[in-house]
Structures are given as C-alpha cells and as structure tokens.
Amino acid sequence: MIKITNLEKFYRTEEVETIALNKLSMHVDTGEFVAIMGPSGCGKSTLLNILGMLDDPDEGSYVFNDIEVAHFNERKRADLRKHNIGFVFQSFNLIDELTVFENVELPLIYTGVSASERVKRVEEVLDKMQIMHRRNHYPQQLSGGQQQRVAIARAVVNKPKLILADEPTGNLDSSNGNDVMELLTDLNEQGTTIIMVTHSEHDARYSHRIIRLLDGQTVMENIMV
Amino acid sequence: MIRNYLKTAWRNIAGNKFYASINITGLTVGLVVGIFMLLWVQDELSFDKNNTKADRIYKVAIVGGTGISKQIFNHIIAPVATFAKNEIPEVEDGVRVMSVGNAPFKYKDKIFIEDNFAFTDPSYFSIFDFGLIKGDKRHPFADNGSAVITQSTAQRYFGYEDPIGKVVTMGLNEQVKITGVIPDYPANSTFQYHVLLPLSRYNELAYIKSKTTYDGKTIVSSMDADWSSFMCETYLLLKPGASEAVIAEKMQAIHERNRPEDKPVPYLTQSLTKMHLHKADGTDAGFSTVRTFAILAILILVIACINYVNLSTARAMLRAKEVSMRKIIGAGRFHLFMQFMIETALLFVIASVLAFVLMFILLPYYNQFANKQLSLSITNVNIWACIAATLAGTLIASSIYPALLLSSFEPLKALKGKIAAGIGTASFRKVLVVTQFSVSIILVIGTLVIGRQIQYILNKDLGYDKENVFAFTLRGDMQKDFEVVKARLKNDPSVVAVTRASRNIVLNGPSTGDNDWDGKPKNSNMWFNQLHGDENLIPFLKMQVLQGANFTGAVADSAHFLINETAAKEMGMKNPVGKRLRVQTTNGTIIGVVKDFNFASLHKQIEPVVFQYKPKSCWQVYIKTTGRNSNRAIAVAQGLWKNYNNDVPFTYAFLDDSFRKLYTDDQRQGSLFSIFSGIAIVISCLGLFGLAAYSAQVKTREIGIRKVLGASVGRIISLLATEFMVLVLIAILIASPIAWYAMNKWLQDFAYRTEINYWIFIIAGIGAMLVALATIGLQSVKAALANPVKSLRSE
Incomplete structure (x- = not known):
C-alpha cells in the first residue's frame, strides 16, 4: 500500500537547518498494523504527516496505492486524503461547536454523501464505538476516553483504507487507553491498515511490526509475533 | 451543507456572546448612521429629477456686474421666455415663475398666510409634471382672476368641499377664483408653490401700476417690454437634441438687440436637474456638502466593517484548530470560505434587523433634525436600492478578508499552534485601527472647526447694530x-x-x-x-x-x-x-x-x-x-x-433671529457633523475594546510569567496599553494634516472666517488618547490584576 524511498525533509529557520527525515525508506502492506517509535524529535510526526499527505517531502519518493504522490499539489493531496485516510490524534481534535453526531458526520458532508446515507452511516459507527447514547452531547461534556472514541468514529466513518494514529492513548488513563487500542485492533482485523506513532511500548505491542526511528532514519524493525 | 454552516455559525455567535455583541452593536450603529446619511445624500441628488422632461428643461440666468459686484441673476427680465419661444427654433416652450413674498388669503372667516405663492405662465402645468388633477387641463387659468392650488391647500381652505369655482380674497380685497388643483409636490422638488396665479394678473395689477409715475404716465407698457427689471425665474423646454450653449448665445443676441446699452450681457443655461446643488455657472451650491456627507457615510460604514474584520481575524487564531481539523477531514478551501461567509452573513442579518428596527424608530427624529421627509415606504424603490447597496457593500467588505484568511490556514501549522494569523496579520490589524482612529480624529477636528466658525459668524461685528431690533412689514x-x-x-x-x-x-x-x-x-x-x-x-x-x-x-x-x-x-x-x-x-x-x-x-x-x-x-x-x-x-x-x-395676523422678526436663520444650514451641518464624529468614535472604541480584551486574553501567559518574575501591576498595564496608544498617536499624526487641509477648504466657502488654531489639534489628539485609554484601561487592569498561578495553569 505504501512505499517510500529515500525520503528527505528539512526544516529551515533563518539560521538553522534541521534534518527531520534523512533518506528514509520503508513500506507498509495493506492490512498491516505498524507502530512507529522513537525519542522526541526523531521524525515520527513528520513521517506521519507526510504519510497522511498533510505535508510534502523535500526529496524522495512516496507511492500510495501505486500512485506517486510526493509532488502532488495541495488540492490533489486533499482529495486523495479525504477518500483514503482517517486520522486519530493524541488530543482528539474534535470541533467544540459540533455535537458528537455532527463531528462524526462532518467527513461525510465534505465527501458529498447524501443526508439519509449520512444518518445511517454515522449511527452505525457510533453504535460500533458504543457512544450512541452520547450522540447529542458536545465534546466538552465527554470524558477523554469517550472523546477519543468519537475521534476514531470520525476517522473511520468514511471507510478509509488507512488510519494514521498519532499517540492515540497519550491523553488517556490506562483503562481507556486499552479500550482505544482494542478498537484499533478490531478495525485492523476488519481490514483497515493502521500506522500508529507512539511512545508506549505497551501500545506498540498491539501492532504487527515496530519501526524505530532515530534522527530521521530507521534504526531497527521488530516483527511482533 | 448550508444547514451545517448555519448551525456552526449560530453556535459560534451564541458561544462568544461578548465578541458577537461588540460586532453586532458596531455594525448596527454603523448601518443605521450610514444608511441615514446615504438616504439624505440620495434625496439631495434626486431633486427635480422626477420630471419626465427634466433632461430638456433649462433654467436661464444672466451674469451681471463686474469686479466684486459680479453676480449671477436667477431672477431675470420677463421678455426672455416670450422672445426665446418665438425666435429660437430649438425652444419648444418657456415658463416664468415669480414669487413675491407672502400674502394673506381669506376664505369665509379663515385666513391663511401663504409664503409659497407665485405668479406663473400656464405652461407651468405642462412643462413640469405638475398637471391638473381638477379643472380644465388646457386652460388652467380661465382668466386673470384664476388660481391653481395644490391638493393639500384645497383641503386646508375648503375641507372636503369641491375647490373648483370657490372664490378667495387675496391681500386686501382682490378676488381670486380657484380653477384648478394640482397634486402636492414631491418633497424633493424645488418648486413648492401652493398657490399659483397667472403672471398676466401680476402684469395687470401690480406691474403696470409700479411703472406708472405720479402724474399717470406709464413708463413701460408691460412686463414683456421691460428689459431692465429682474424679476422672474425663467425655464425653457428645449426640443430634443438642442444645444443649451447655442440657446444661451441666441438669448444674449436677442437681449443685446433689444437693449444695446447692456452689452455684453452673458446668458447662462442650467439643467433643471443640477439646479438644486449648483449655481447657474456650475459652481457649488451644496454639492460639496452632499459629497462630504457621502464620504462620511462610507467612512462610518468602513469603520464598522473594520471592527468586524479586526475582531474576526484576531480571533482567527482561536479557530485555527477547528479550521485545520475540517481541512484534514476533507473540507476544501471553498467549503471553509463559504462557512465563514455565512457566519458573517448571519451576524449581518442580526445587525440588519436591529438596524431596521432602530431606523423605523429614529426616522421621525432624523427627518426633523435633517429637515427632510424621508420615509421607508415599501414603494420607494430608490430608498430600498440605496439600503440594499449599503448592506451588500458592507457585507462584502467585512466578510471576504476574514473568510479568505481563515480558509487559507495550512492545517498542519494551524494544528501545531504555529499559525501565523496572530503575528502575520497583526500589522494589518494595526493599520485598520490606525485608519479608524484617523477618521475619527479628522471628524473631531472638523466638528471643532465648524463649531468655531459658527461662533465666529454669530459673534462677528457686522458693522451695524442688530441688538434688540425687531422688524415688521407695513400694510x-x-x-x-x-x-x-x-x-x-x-x-x-x-x-x-x-x-x-x-x-x-x-x-x-x-x-x-x-x-x-x-x-x-x-x-x-x-x-x-x-x-x-x-x-x-x-x-x-x-x-x-x-x-x-x-x-x-x-x-x-x-x-x-x-x-x-x-x-x-x-x-x-x-x-x-x-x-x-x-x-x-x-x-x-x-x-x-x-x-x-x-x-x-x-x-x-x-x-x-x-x-x-x-x-x-x-x-x-x-x-x-x-x-x-x-x-x-x-x-x-x-x-x-x-x-x-x-x-391679518401680525408677524414680526428680530434681526438677530433673521441673522441666525441665514446660518441654519451651517448650524445643522455642524450638528450632524458632531453627531457623526461621536458615532465614529464610539464604533472605533468598540473595536478597540474588543481587540484589547482579545490581546489581554492572548497575553495571559506572558502576563503570568512577567508577574512571577516580579513585574508590577503598573508595568503590565503600560505594557498592554502602550501597544494601542502608539496606534492612536500615529492616527493623530496622519489625521492632523488631512483635517487641516479639508477644513481649510471648507472655510474657503466663507468670505469671513476663523483661523484653524494649533490647539484644536491638541484638543482632538488628547481627547482621542483619553477615550482610547479609558477603553483599553479596564481590560488592561483586569489582566494585570489576574492571579499569575491561575493564568499559567490555564495554558
């Protein structure tokens, strides 16, 4: 599904140039659950952003589903993104002014799904995430665990092929964190490819493979058994 | 999709009542004042344009005198209309109007003092759109004893009785028979004569008498043969395509042929539509005031728009997360653009509704104050076009920039809190605040100068004593x-x-x-x-x-x-x-x-x-x-x-009052100016208040750290206040020369005028600083007194 080769990304300020990704190469197959680990500043988030097409690389190749996307413009990337990729963030990033239902509905609105179809699909996914009873609440009225479940619901409602999760349990206690990891595992078992950035060895154990980064390069890969 | 936009927009307004109310108040006040002023401007510009033949009707004037005594006479000699009609082929028709002060009209035991009565030719009713609604259209005046009156005059005199054929007494004992009724004039007509009598009657009764010597010798046989008495306004209806300049030349030639000693006697023609705001030679007679008010109206609307743009872009930072999430989820730029446009539009609808309510309540007072008869009736297309254009213009001006800015966020940066909106556009916002205050300060200086000039006029030594003198006219x-x-x-x-x-x-x-x-x-x-x-x-x-x-x-x-x-x-x-x-x-x-x-x-x-x-x-x-x-x-x-x-009732006037009346327009202009400048300042301060509140909110953490490090409350207040006071100072520097130039120009209209003293600028400057300081002071003190532990924890 994903093949990146010699990917490079620099951050420049007026005085300093920092290399975030240094000729990084890796691949992820369809249906895989990959965890990316490494110390702060190793390039994990940069990699995730490029994989999620929120950012573009300075050098190298990124092939997504056999399409070279490294030099796509913003509009093309956005289009590819909204049909194929769902995001889960550490800080949930729900929209405060919208209810649970409306937050989950939003991606469907932007992809032009009809109203009746939207209701059906949102209810389906809220049911699956077991937060149906909270559908008319606003994010501030929910616990952290519930908010992250809404965020996951929003990430999967468009039935993406890939879910990118950036420390999805970082703001949760261990019990809620485990619930979220179970959810992600379930999604993966149903065929969704998942790439997750994490600091937690515990969470990483849910994955099939751990890629460890240091200074923008792959230093080790562990295959989980 | 739209429903979703509206829902989000409404929740955003409802969830931020403080900023929403600042925005709505500023917009509402701006709209009310802006629309009122533009309606006034539109009314002034519409004078006499309702006449269907307006583009072919020209007023004739004569330039008389040389040197300082040079002047333009709008009341000219009587024969011009007759000769022009008979001798100039391009002239289709002509009419003379002569108003001769007031006169009492008596019907049964009721007496009416008519200020607006005139003698005229029968063509008055066909050249202008003042056709008879009662009486013989072809012969409005049956004979020299006839009169035509307006509908409301008929009602005043005769109630619901049929006015045709009624006889009233004019002056001491002249009988006048009503032979026609015309509709009331529109308020934007220069002509407001309620009672019209045939000019031939004036010729017969008064003119010939006045030109008769004590021994009974008639000096001039009729008005039509008198080439030296300036008494009638004269209007010519030209044939389509005729050149007005040629007509003027031909009239001059006719005049000089009939009275060679007047040579040269230049003639001027002026379009009916220009008469209200221009003199016959094209110089200003009110047009510059109309233009000034139009500019002021637009400036006030701009100030109101600036408030909205400033507050919404300042707060854009707080919405960066929402915007980027929407983008990540799949929103295109257009989606977001539309969302923010709709948000502005919703706020606008609320402000507009409030503005309409206020306008309906305030219109009678405004009419009284501005000496107008404006109405918000559904049928007045012009008024609604003016209002619609104002609303649309203001909406576009205030919505596009924030919508473009917000929809342009790069999601990744916005999400990381690295959004440049706070920093990158801060200078833009500063420019806007400076603009607002510059305009306000210009208006304040203008108000001060106008006030001083009016005081100067009213107190000037005129070279004669008008104290405690009243006058009346013998009868x-x-x-x-x-x-x-x-x-x-x-x-x-x-x-x-x-x-x-x-x-x-x-x-x-x-x-x-x-x-x-x-x-x-x-x-x-x-x-x-x-x-x-x-x-x-x-x-x-x-x-x-x-x-x-x-x-x-x-x-x-x-x-x-x-x-x-x-x-x-x-x-x-x-x-x-x-x-x-x-x-x-x-x-x-x-x-x-x-x-x-x-x-x-x-x-x-x-x-x-x-x-x-x-x-x-x-x-x-x-x-x-x-x-x-x-x-x-x-x-x-x-x-x-x-x-x-x-x-006949006794009427008198004190010279002082008559003198003051000469400057009613100037005084009204001065009052309007002071009200508008007051409103401009209030709107500007609303915006500044919002920005100061926002700035204090954004700087909560900085203030907390500074306090932990030992900064005093005073230092923190000055930290917050200085940022804005510098802007006001720049505004003073920009406004002063502009105001000096503009007011100097305004004063040129007076032959006798006050000076623009430097202290006017100092007063306006200090005033603006104090008002701004009071506006941001409260916010700054509140922020400075906050407990640093709390503010640091809030991060």
Whole structure:
C-alpha cells in the first residue's frame, strides 16, 4: 500500500537547518498494523504527516496505492486524503461547536454523501464505538476516553483504507487507553491498515511490526509475533 | 451543507456572546448612521429629477456686474421666455415663475398666510409634471382672476368641499377664483408653490401700476417690454437634441438687440436637474456638502466593517484548530470560505434587523433634525436600492478578508499552534485601527472647526447694530400714516427708536446695474445693492459715516446718495462726496460714504451698496427696544397693526433671529457633523475594546510569567496599553494634516472666517488618547490584576 524511498525533509529557520527525515525508506502492506517509535524529535510526526499527505517531502519518493504522490499539489493531496485516510490524534481534535453526531458526520458532508446515507452511516459507527447514547452531547461534556472514541468514529466513518494514529492513548488513563487500542485492533482485523506513532511500548505491542526511528532514519524493525 | 454552516455559525455567535455583541452593536450603529446619511445624500441628488422632461428643461440666468459686484441673476427680465419661444427654433416652450413674498388669503372667516405663492405662465402645468388633477387641463387659468392650488391647500381652505369655482380674497380685497388643483409636490422638488396665479394678473395689477409715475404716465407698457427689471425665474423646454450653449448665445443676441446699452450681457443655461446643488455657472451650491456627507457615510460604514474584520481575524487564531481539523477531514478551501461567509452573513442579518428596527424608530427624529421627509415606504424603490447597496457593500467588505484568511490556514501549522494569523496579520490589524482612529480624529477636528466658525459668524461685528431690533412689514394705510404710527410707538417707554427701510438688512435685496457716474469706465458694469430709507436709518443701525454726512430729511435728499466703502473703491473714487451719480431714474449727488458693513450672509464678500432717501418706498419698520421689555414693544406694534389690519395676523422678526436663520444650514451641518464624529468614535472604541480584551486574553501567559518574575501591576498595564496608544498617536499624526487641509477648504466657502488654531489639534489628539485609554484601561487592569498561578495553569 505504501512505499517510500529515500525520503528527505528539512526544516529551515533563518539560521538553522534541521534534518527531520534523512533518506528514509520503508513500506507498509495493506492490512498491516505498524507502530512507529522513537525519542522526541526523531521524525515520527513528520513521517506521519507526510504519510497522511498533510505535508510534502523535500526529496524522495512516496507511492500510495501505486500512485506517486510526493509532488502532488495541495488540492490533489486533499482529495486523495479525504477518500483514503482517517486520522486519530493524541488530543482528539474534535470541533467544540459540533455535537458528537455532527463531528462524526462532518467527513461525510465534505465527501458529498447524501443526508439519509449520512444518518445511517454515522449511527452505525457510533453504535460500533458504543457512544450512541452520547450522540447529542458536545465534546466538552465527554470524558477523554469517550472523546477519543468519537475521534476514531470520525476517522473511520468514511471507510478509509488507512488510519494514521498519532499517540492515540497519550491523553488517556490506562483503562481507556486499552479500550482505544482494542478498537484499533478490531478495525485492523476488519481490514483497515493502521500506522500508529507512539511512545508506549505497551501500545506498540498491539501492532504487527515496530519501526524505530532515530534522527530521521530507521534504526531497527521488530516483527511482533 | 448550508444547514451545517448555519448551525456552526449560530453556535459560534451564541458561544462568544461578548465578541458577537461588540460586532453586532458596531455594525448596527454603523448601518443605521450610514444608511441615514446615504438616504439624505440620495434625496439631495434626486431633486427635480422626477420630471419626465427634466433632461430638456433649462433654467436661464444672466451674469451681471463686474469686479466684486459680479453676480449671477436667477431672477431675470420677463421678455426672455416670450422672445426665446418665438425666435429660437430649438425652444419648444418657456415658463416664468415669480414669487413675491407672502400674502394673506381669506376664505369665509379663515385666513391663511401663504409664503409659497407665485405668479406663473400656464405652461407651468405642462412643462413640469405638475398637471391638473381638477379643472380644465388646457386652460388652467380661465382668466386673470384664476388660481391653481395644490391638493393639500384645497383641503386646508375648503375641507372636503369641491375647490373648483370657490372664490378667495387675496391681500386686501382682490378676488381670486380657484380653477384648478394640482397634486402636492414631491418633497424633493424645488418648486413648492401652493398657490399659483397667472403672471398676466401680476402684469395687470401690480406691474403696470409700479411703472406708472405720479402724474399717470406709464413708463413701460408691460412686463414683456421691460428689459431692465429682474424679476422672474425663467425655464425653457428645449426640443430634443438642442444645444443649451447655442440657446444661451441666441438669448444674449436677442437681449443685446433689444437693449444695446447692456452689452455684453452673458446668458447662462442650467439643467433643471443640477439646479438644486449648483449655481447657474456650475459652481457649488451644496454639492460639496452632499459629497462630504457621502464620504462620511462610507467612512462610518468602513469603520464598522473594520471592527468586524479586526475582531474576526484576531480571533482567527482561536479557530485555527477547528479550521485545520475540517481541512484534514476533507473540507476544501471553498467549503471553509463559504462557512465563514455565512457566519458573517448571519451576524449581518442580526445587525440588519436591529438596524431596521432602530431606523423605523429614529426616522421621525432624523427627518426633523435633517429637515427632510424621508420615509421607508415599501414603494420607494430608490430608498430600498440605496439600503440594499449599503448592506451588500458592507457585507462584502467585512466578510471576504476574514473568510479568505481563515480558509487559507495550512492545517498542519494551524494544528501545531504555529499559525501565523496572530503575528502575520497583526500589522494589518494595526493599520485598520490606525485608519479608524484617523477618521475619527479628522471628524473631531472638523466638528471643532465648524463649531468655531459658527461662533465666529454669530459673534462677528457686522458693522451695524442688530441688538434688540425687531422688524415688521407695513400694510395698507399704515404706510401712509407712518408718522402717526412712529409717534405712537416712540411714545412707549419700551421703545428706543423707530426707523424704516426698503428691505430687511440681513437678507439679500434688490440690486441694479442701471447706473452711471462721472468717469465711469466704459467696460464697467458694476451693480449696486439698493437700500432705501429715511434720515434715521443710518444712525438707528449705528453705521458710521466716514465721509460727508447722512440724509437730513430735507426734500433735496431725494437726489442724494450715500454709498459704502466698497462701492467707492469699485467706482475708483477716493473722494466721492459731491460727485454726480445716477441710479436708475434718479440723478443726483453722493453726499456721504458709509463704513462697510456685512449685509446678507458672511459666505459672501461685502458688495457695493447705495443708500437712497425714499421714505415712500420703505415698507419695513425697524423698532429698537430697551431690551428689557421687548414683549411690551411688540404688543404696542401689534395693537397698532390691529387698528389697520384687523383681519391679518401680525408677524414680526428680530434681526438677530433673521441673522441666525441665514446660518441654519451651517448650524445643522455642524450638528450632524458632531453627531457623526461621536458615532465614529464610539464604533472605533468598540473595536478597540474588543481587540484589547482579545490581546489581554492572548497575553495571559506572558502576563503570568512577567508577574512571577516580579513585574508590577503598573508595568503590565503600560505594557498592554502602550501597544494601542502608539496606534492612536500615529492616527493623530496622519489625521492632523488631512483635517487641516479639508477644513481649510471648507472655510474657503466663507468670505469671513476663523483661523484653524494649533490647539484644536491638541484638543482632538488628547481627547482621542483619553477615550482610547479609558477603553483599553479596564481590560488592561483586569489582566494585570489576574492571579499569575491561575493564568499559567490555564495554558
């Protein structure tokens, strides 16, 4: 599904140039659950952003589903993104002014799904995430665990092929964190490819493979058994 | 999708009541004031344009006089219309209108004093859109005894009775029969004559009489043969495609052929549609005021828009997360653009509804204040077009930039909190605040200058004494019995002095170019303002005789003249006393020179004046009271009036009041200006208040850290306040030269004017600083007093 080769990304300020990704190469197959680990500043988030097409690389190749996307413009990337990729963030990033239902509905609105179809699909996914009873609440009225479940619901409602999760349990206690990891595992078992950035060895154990980064390069890969 | 946008927009407004109410208040006030002003402008620009033939109707004027006495006469000689119609093929029709002051009209036991009555030609009803709705359309005036009145006049006089055929008494005993009714004039018509009589009646009754000498000899047979008396406004209806310039030339040729001694006598033509705001020569007669108000209206709307743009872009930072999430989830730029446009539009709808409610409530007061009859009736398409354009323009101006800015966020940066909105556009917002305050300060300086100029005019030494003087016009036999009337008045202890003159000295009066003196240059065409009086007039008004002497009241005085300094200068005479002078039919000698005095408005330079001793043509009585008991003097005059004219109410006016009335427009302009500048400041401060609150909110953490490090409350207040005070200071620097330039230009319209002192700028500057400081002070103090532990934890 994903093949990146010699990917490079620099951050420049007026005085300093920092290399975030240094000729990084890796691949992820369809249906895989990959965890990316490494110390702060190793390039994990940069990699995730490029994989999620929120950012573009300075050098190298990124092939997504056999399409070279490294030099796509913003509009093309956005289009590819909204049909194929769902995001889960550490800080949930729900929209405060919208209810649970409306937050989950939003991606469907932007992809032009009809109203009746939207209701059906949102209810389906809220049911699956077991937060149906909270559908008319606003994010501030929910616990952290519930908010992250809404965020996951929003990430999967468009039935993406890939879910990118950036420390999805970082703001949760261990019990809620485990619930979220179970959810992600379930999604993966149903065929969704998942790439997750994490600091937690515990969470990483849910994955099939751990890629460890240091200074923008792959230093080790562990295959989980 | 739209529903979703609306929902989000509404929740955003409801969730941020503080900012929403600042925005809505600013917009509402801005819209009300902006629309009111634009309606006024539109009304002024619409004058006389309703006439279906407006583009073919031209007013004729004559340029008279040379040097300082050069002036444009809108009331011209009577034959022009007739000759133009008969001799110039491009002229389809012509009409003359002559208003002759007020007159009482009596029906049964009711008396109406008509200020707006005029003599005119029957073509008045066909050239203009003032067609008869009752009566014979082809013959509006059946004969010289006919009159046409407006609908509301008919109702005033006759109630619901049929006005046609009713007979009323005009003046003392002239019978007038109503033969036609026209609809009431639109408020934006220059013509507002409620009673119209045939000009031929004036010719027959008054004109020929006035041109008849005491021994019964008629000097001029009819108005149509009089090429020297300026008395009628004249309008020509041109054939389609005719050139107005050619017409003017042809009229000049006709005039010079009939009266060669007037050569050259330039004619001017002016389109009916331009008459309201321009003089006949195209110079300004109100247009610049209209333009100023249009600019002010737009500036006030801009200030209101700036508030919205400033607050919404400042708060954009807080919405960066939402915007980027929407983008990550799949929103395109267009989606977001639309979302923010709709958000603005919703806020706008709320502000507009409030503005309409306010406008309906305030309109009667505004009409009274601005002397207008504006109405928000559904049928008035122009008004609604004006309102719609204002709303649309303001909406577009205030929505596009914030929508573009917000929708342009790069999701990744925004999500990481690295969004540049706070920093990158801060300078843009500063420019906007400076703009707002510059405009406000300009308005404040303008208000101060206008106020000072009006004070200057009202208190200026005019060169004559108008204190405690009231005047009324003699009527009927009172004129003949003047000496008796005068003696009775002077008998009363409340009366100091009594005199009479041919005109109200405060206002413009008749003038003549028919004059000659020894050594008059060939090319001179100087005009005299004529003032007739008795021997008491000059001492009564405490005018100074610089050379020679005043009239003595002797018979010989009828061949004596006094002139003012300007006249002497214009005539090129150093020692005019004893020189020969002819004015119209009077040949005589100059016996004195009077120190210049300001008659008429101070907008005008002092013009040449000639005094003549003609007690018989003096109908104005001036009464000076002791000042302590004016009412008693008025009562005495009223008692005398009743002896002579029991059927007509007594009217009088104090010279002071008549003088003030000359500046009603200036004073109204001044009041409007001060109100608008006040509102501009309030709106600007609302925006500043919002920005200061926002700035304090954004800087909570910085303030917390500074306090932990030991900064005092005072230092923190100054940290927050300085940022804004610098902007106000820059605004003062920008506004001052602009205001100086603009107000200097405004003052040029006055021949006598005050100076623009430096302290005006200092006052305006300090005022703006204080108001701004008060606005942001509260926010700064609140932020500075906050507990640092709390504010740091909030991060």
